[in-house]
Amino acid sequence: xxxxxxSEEQQLIIETVRxxxxxxxxxxxxxxxxxxxxxxxxxxxxxELGLVANALxxxxxxxxxxxxxxxxxxxxxxxxGDLALAVAILSPSLLALxxxxxxxxxxxxxxxxxxxxxxxxxxxxAVVEPRFDSDPFRPRTRARRDGxxxxxxxxxxxxxxxxGGDPLLVVADEGGTAQAFLVPRDARGLAAAxxxxxGLQALPTAELTLDGxxxxxxxxxxxxxxxxVRRIVNQGRVGLAAMAVGVARAAFEIARDYARQREAFGxxxxxxxxxxxxxxxxxxxxxxxxxxxxxxxxxLDQGGDATREAALAIxxxxxxxxxxxxxxxxxxxxxxxxxxxxPEMHLRNARGFAxxxxxxxx
Amino acid sequence: xxxxxxxxxxTLAAREHYNRIARERMRxxxxxxxxxxxxxxxxxxxxxxxxxxxxxxxxxxxxxxxxGMIQVCVQAEELCWGDAALYLRMPTPALGGSAxxxxxxxxxxxxxxxxxxxxxxxxxxxxxxxxEPGAGxxxxxxxxxxxxxxxxxxxxxxxxxxxxxEGASQAEGGFVVxxxxxxxxxxxxxxxxxxxxxxxxxxxxxxxxKKLGIRASDTATLVLEGCRVPRENLLGSAEVTKxxxxxxxxxxxxxxxxxxxASRPIVAAMAVGVGRAALDVAVEELGRAGVxxxxxxxxxxxxAVEQDLMEMHGELQAARLxxxxxxxxxxxxQRNNLEASMAKAKAGLAVTRITQKAVELLGPVGYxxxxxxxxxxxxxxxxxxxxxxxxxxxxxxxxxxxDYSSSMLR
Numbered sequence: 220x221x222x223x224x225x226s227e228e229q230q231l232i233i234e235t236v237r238x239x240x241x242x243x244x245x246x247x248x249x250x251x252x253x254x255x256x257x258x259x260x261x262x263x264x265x266x267e268l269g270l271v272a273n274a275l276x277x278x279x280x281x282x283x284x285x286x287x288x289x290x291x292x293x294x295x296x297x298x299x300g301d302l303a304l305a306v307a308i309l310s311p312s313l314l315a316l317x318x319x320x321x322x323x324x325x326x327x328x329x330x331x332x333x334x335x336x337x338x339x340x341x342x343x344x345a346v347v348e349p350r351f352d353s354d355p356f357r358p359r360t361r362a363r364r365d366g367x368x369x370x371x372x373x374x375x376x377x378x379x380x381x382x383g384g385d386p387l388l389v390v391a392d393e394g395g396t397a398q399a400f401l402v403p404r405d406a407r408g409l410a411a412a413x414x415x416x417x418g419l420q421a422l423p424t425a426e427l428t429l430d431g432x433x434x435x436x437x438x439x440x441x442x443x444x445x446x447x448v449r450r451i452v453n454q455g456r457v458g459l460a461a462m463a464v465g466v467a468r469a470a471f472e473i474a475r476d477y478a479r480q481r482e483a484f485g486x487x488x489x490x491x492x493x494x495x496x497x498x499x500x501x502x503x504x505x506x507x508x509x510x511x512x513x514x515x516x517x518x519l520d521q522g523g524d525a526t527r528e529a530a531l532a533i534x535x536x537x538x539x540x541x542x543x544x545x546x547x548x549x550x551x552x553x554x555x556x557x558x559x560x561x562p563e564m565h566l567r568n569a570r571g572f573a574x575x576x577x578x579x580x581x
Numbered sequence: 582x583x584x585x586x587x588x589x590x591x592t593l594a595a596r597e598h599y600n601r602i603a604r605e606r607m608r609x610x611x612x613x614x615x616x617x618x619x620x621x622x623x624x625x626x627x628x629x630x631x632x633x634x635x636x637x638x639x640x641x642x643x644x645x646x647x648x649g650m651i652q653v654c655v656q657a658e659e660l661c662w663g664d665a666a667l668y669l670r671m672p673t674p675a676l677g678g679s680a681x682x683x684x685x686x687x688x689x690x691x692x693x694x695x696x697x698x699x700x701x702x703x704x705x706x707x708x709x710x711x712x713e714p715g716a717g718x719x720x721x722x723x724x725x726x727x728x729x730x731x732x733x734x735x736x737x738x739x740x741x742x743x744x745x746x747e748g749a750s751q752a753e754g755g756f757v758v759x760x761x762x763x764x765x766x767x768x769x770x771x772x773x774x775x776x777x778x779x780x781x782x783x784x785x786x787x788x789x790x791k792k793l794g795i796r797a798s799d800t801a802t803l804v805l806e807g808c809r810v811p812r813e814n815l816l817g818s819a820e821v822t823k824x825x826x827x828x829x830x831x832x833x834x835x836x837x838x839x840x841x842x843a844s845r846p847i848v849a850a851m852a853v854g855v856g857r858a859a860l861d862v863a864v865e866e867l868g869r870a871g872v873x874x875x876x877x878x879x880x881x882x883x884x885a886v887e888q889d890l891m892e893m894h895g896e897l898q899a900a901r902l903x904x905x906x907x908x909x910x911x912x913x914x915q916r917n918n919l920e921a922s923m924a925k926a927k928a929g930l931a932v933t934r935i936t937q938k939a940v941e942l943l944g945p946v947g948y949x950x951x952x953x954x955x956x957x958x959x960x961x962x963x964x965x966x967x968x969x970x971x972x973x974x975x976x977x978x979x980x981x982x983x984d985y986s987s988s989m990l991r
Contacts, residue, residue, distance in 0.1 A: 220589050221648050222582035223906045288584050354879030479983060490990050495979035502982050503923045507899030514902065517586045527876040535895040
């Protein structure tokens with residue numbers, strides 16, 4: 220039966236995460252953006268919520284409740300607070316979820332327990348490559364089999380680079396198919412340079428050069444069976460679509476509240492159709508994009524190929540978030556252009572959804 | 582129920598059932614009745630009256646879970662994928678029926694609606710007449726009057742853009758629900774609705790509009806001159822109250838406007854059907870030439886046409902999901918005023934753009950009357966106008982999200 224109501228349990232999760240996003244994440248957003256720093260206390264507090272651990276297998280200390288739909292609900296709420304902080308808080312998903320789904324027994328036993336331990340443990344996944352036509356389904360970073368080893372060569376960027384995110388997962392082409400490899404940060408031939416962008420200022424990211432990085436065969440995610448990297452990319456797209464909806468909702472709400480308070484020509488500007496209709500369009504587009512993200516998440520949970528749904532979801536959500544953020548800056552006028560208000564940051568972050576891939580997974 | 586996008590078996594059966602009707606009964610005569618404009622599509626109307634209305638979708642057993650109003654939306658989408666104008670010409674109580682069902686007494690429902698379920702007889706129609714030459718979106722400004730004279734209401738005024746108005750006013754057994762004011766000084770509180778049976782003396786059918794699209798749909802002008810209907814044909818209460826309808830229980834104008842919360846998701850679903858028809862043909866024609874959306878293609882690997890097709894798919898699906906959400910809320914008895922207007926605003930604009938883009942993508946073939954794509958572009962535009970224009974629905978959404986009353990945001 221078709222239904223659009225989160226379950227009671229999901230509703231509880233939404234309320235909890237929404238409160239955390241408002242009181243902790245949003246409260247820290249501007250300062251983190253200005254200083255380009257992640258507060259450890261915030262990550263520790265977020266870890267207490269168990270958002271990623273809840274999705275991991277019980278056998279490895281997790282909650283055994285993996286659901287892409289729940290992941291999308293959480294991603295939207297956190298990104299409503301702040302995109303960079305949301306990606307950081309959910310960064311464990313980048314390593315933990317692919318290992319849980321595709322890892323060998325050895326990989327799971329070795330890598331998963333840390334994510335449900337007492338301390339926050341970040342993860343990292345390298346998908347995007349530093350060229351204009353970066354394509355997550357067709358990486359140009361190559362993995363070549365050499366005896367009982369793999370040799371990786373290529374470049375990556377936009378790689379979340381939080382302290383302790385070791386090993387990281389690197390997506391590379393192996394004979395025409397994308398596969399993922401566990402790469403220790405101190406691997407010989409791997410160089411990481413700090414990377415900075417228009418948005419996501421608070422998120423540490425790295426540009427990687429892999430120059431003949433030699434890995435044991437056991438470094439291949441899933442061992443001989445490998446991993447379904449298409450599915451990982453689709454999980455990333457759905458997560459990002461939900462985050463784009465969260466960013467858009469944040470910008471929309473600020474514009475709506477500002478328009479109700481700001482007076483011009485003898486009344487609130489929200490009482491003018493030029494502003495009111497713009498706000499109405501924002502609300503409609505945000506809801507449409509959210510439903511597409513939910514549908515793609517639901518499709519992932521059914522286990523089938525969700526490439527089409529994930530592509531539609533991210534394609535709509537990235538356009539909607541950009542238009543809404545831009546509209547919010549416009550509604551606030553000159554104030555929208557200042558860093559006193561958040562929409563200018565929403566606009567910088569929203570533009571990124573055109574290039575982001577797999578910054579979070581559901 | 583958790584979040585789910587899985588239709589029930591009965592919805593799937595309904596989709597198949599109505600899609601077959603669309604393919605076999607509507608598409609073959611689509612062009613013919615677009616060209617003949619106002620002529621009654623006899624084969625369609627007769628078939629529907631004699632057989633179609635008694636044929637239920639198979640596959641589902643009684644007691645099976647259903648998607649409720651979503652299933653009604655699926656039916657509207659499939660039939661309008663067939664032909665939106667022929668859908669509007671179906672002999673049913675239509676919006677007049679919705680008004681009687683929503684505001685009428687059990688006696689009125691039986692009196693006016695049961696004949697649509699009875700076997701035999703000739704095709705009949707129901708219709709709703711609100712719009713006037715001087716009052717469209719501003720429905721509270723209507724000038725048609727109703728005066729009580731003994732045991733009858735006497736109606737005077739002119740109604741335009743009345744969908745199915747020819748059939749409903751002319752074929753004996755049908756009816757038109759006419760909006761009129763019993764007290765002009767009372768504004769919207771004075772507006773009531775009256776059931777005017779077909780053939781009532783004083784109701785004159787003046788003719789049909791010549792339109793851009795949905796040409797097979799009879800969009801009538803009806804003139805009411807001393808038109809007397811029995812006192813018991815008033816829907817709802819005769820009392821004129823300016824107090825809040827929610828506290829007095831009087832459905833009144835607000836009640837009448839609330840029927841739009843039920844009809845807008847269906848109109849949005851109809852729009853989605855027209856948009857899908859155009860998109861399907863675009864996909865098929867371009868696919869034959871080897872142009873297809875590669876869903877895993879990177880942004881820079883996509884051609885402009887692929888990007889256009891992706892956006893058409895995305896816009897259409899967003900419109901469909903917003904529509905289903907509004908319908909689902911209706912099934913659950915939740916207030917869906919905001920969501921119904923969101924769906925209608927989104928769907929009306931999305932399919933206007935999708936059908937226009939389909940004509941563009943197909944070049945001279947799309948522009949040609951050999952295919953139906955140009956017709957669907959003409960048909961689609963009405964969805965952004967009737968049952969609340971794009972702007973009226975934006976206004977409703979804006980008021981709701983801002984928590985503004987109609988006097989605070991005009």
